Amino acid sequence: MDLLDLLKLVIRRWYVAVPVVIVTLAAAVALGSAIQPEYNTTATVILVPPTTSAATPANGATPAPGNPWLRIGETQMAQAVQIAVSSGESRQKVVAAGGDNDYEITLVTRSSIMTVEISSESSAKALATVEAVTKLISEEVVGQQAKYKPKAGEEISTQVLDPGLNVTPSRSNVLRAQIVVLAVGLLLMAASVVAYDAIARRKLTKQVNARVGLRANATAGSASVEQRRPQPPLAKPVGPLNKPVPVADPIDEEPVDATQVIRINSTPVTANGHSTTPQQVSADFVRTPDTDDTILLTAVRTPRPDNDDQ
Numbered sequence: 648m649d650l651l652d653l654l655k656l657v658i659r660r661w662y663v664a665v666p667v668v669i670v671t672l673a674a675a676v677a678l679g680s681a682i683q684p685e686y687n688t689t690a691t692v693i694l695v696p697p698t699t700s701a702a703t704p705a706n707g708a709t710p711a712p713g714n715p716w717l718r719i720g721e722t723q724m725a726q727a728v729q730i731a732v733s734s735g736e737s738r739q740k741v742v743a744a745g746g747d748n749d750y751e752i753t754l755v756t757r758s759s760i761m762t763v764e765i766s767s768e769s770s771a772k773a774l775a776t777v778e779a780v781t782k783l784i785s786e787e788v789v790g791q792q793a794k795y796k797p798k799a800g801e802e803i804s805t806q807v808l809d810p811g812l813n814v815t816p817s818r819s820n821v822l823r824a825q826i827v828v829l830a831v832g833l834l835l836m837a838a839s840v841v842a843y844d845a846i847a848r849r850k851l852t853k854q855v856n857a858r859v860g861l862r863a864n865a866t867a868g869s870a871s872v873e874q875r876r877p878q879p880p881l882a883k884p885v886g887p888l889n890k891p892v893p894v895a896d897p898i899d900e901e902p903v904d905a906t907q908v909i910r911i912n913s914t915p916v917t918a919n920g921h922s923t924t925p926q927q928v929s930a931d932f933v934r935t936p937d938t939d940d941t942i943l944l945t946a947v948r949t950p951r952p953d954n955d956d957q
Contacts, residue, residue: 674828683768685816686772687817688812714792725760746776752764788804
């Protein structure tokens with residue numbers, strides 16, 4: 648099933664999808680109201696090189712040990728400070744100072760500029776965090792050089808370019824939570840529609856199979872108990888009063904499935920009951936076994952007088 652088939656299924660089963668969508672939207676709105684926005688701020692600190700260079704030793708004199716960070720450079724020192732201030736111990740110091748441990752220090756490429764990004768649950772806590780982190784950066788720069796006892800003007804210092812006092816609220820965390828709820832709701836809607844459609848199709852298949860089975864059983868039962876249509880009784884052959892009815896030879900009898908012919912011979916009489924010129928009336932009833940139709944064929948024949956009568 649591709650995305651188009653799923654969309655068609657959702658449209659066809661809209662009465663299942665709509666309640667899930669409504670519940671999902673209600674949950675997203677409720678979650679957005681319950682979550683507080685974040686407060687963000689950004690501070691910028693730069694490491695400044697020394698204002699004076701180291702004194703040149705006299706001729707033949709051994710140079711006095713100085714500050715090695717001057718030869719390493721401000722860029723490498725900024726990387727070292729970034730690692731030190733981002734450690735777990737430094738984050739605990741920030742929390743102890745009333746700040747939040749959710750901050751990140753990044754470096755501008757090929758420079759000694761450090762950017763501190765802070766995200767907190769309140770504006771006051773964000774300000775406390777930015778102050779504590781910038782203070783830690785300055786202390787770390789001084790502490791890394793203090794062991795070498797540099798002279799005045801021969802050490803790297805820090806300068807705060809942006810103190811990060813402009814705290815702005817952000818609802819990005821709320822939007823992220825709502826997007827997650829909507830995504831989960833859409834998945835539940837698709838799963839509900841597919842499951843309901845499968846159950847409905849299964850029930851419909853069972854009902855169709857049950858109806859087909861009942862019809863098959865009814866057809867078989869009616870075929871087993873169906874009786875043949877009753878055939879009309881055969882008329883008994885009737886002949887003249889003074890002439891016996893001839894009996895057919897069993898050998899000449901027609902088969903059962905042939906057309907049945909019933910012949911009736913009689914002598915007509917007048918209205919006063921006296922017979923007229925002898926005539927022979929034949930009536931043939933023909934019945935076919937396939938259609939049960941009966942055909943009446945009549946014929947009147949006057950016999951010729953015999954020579955003796957003339």
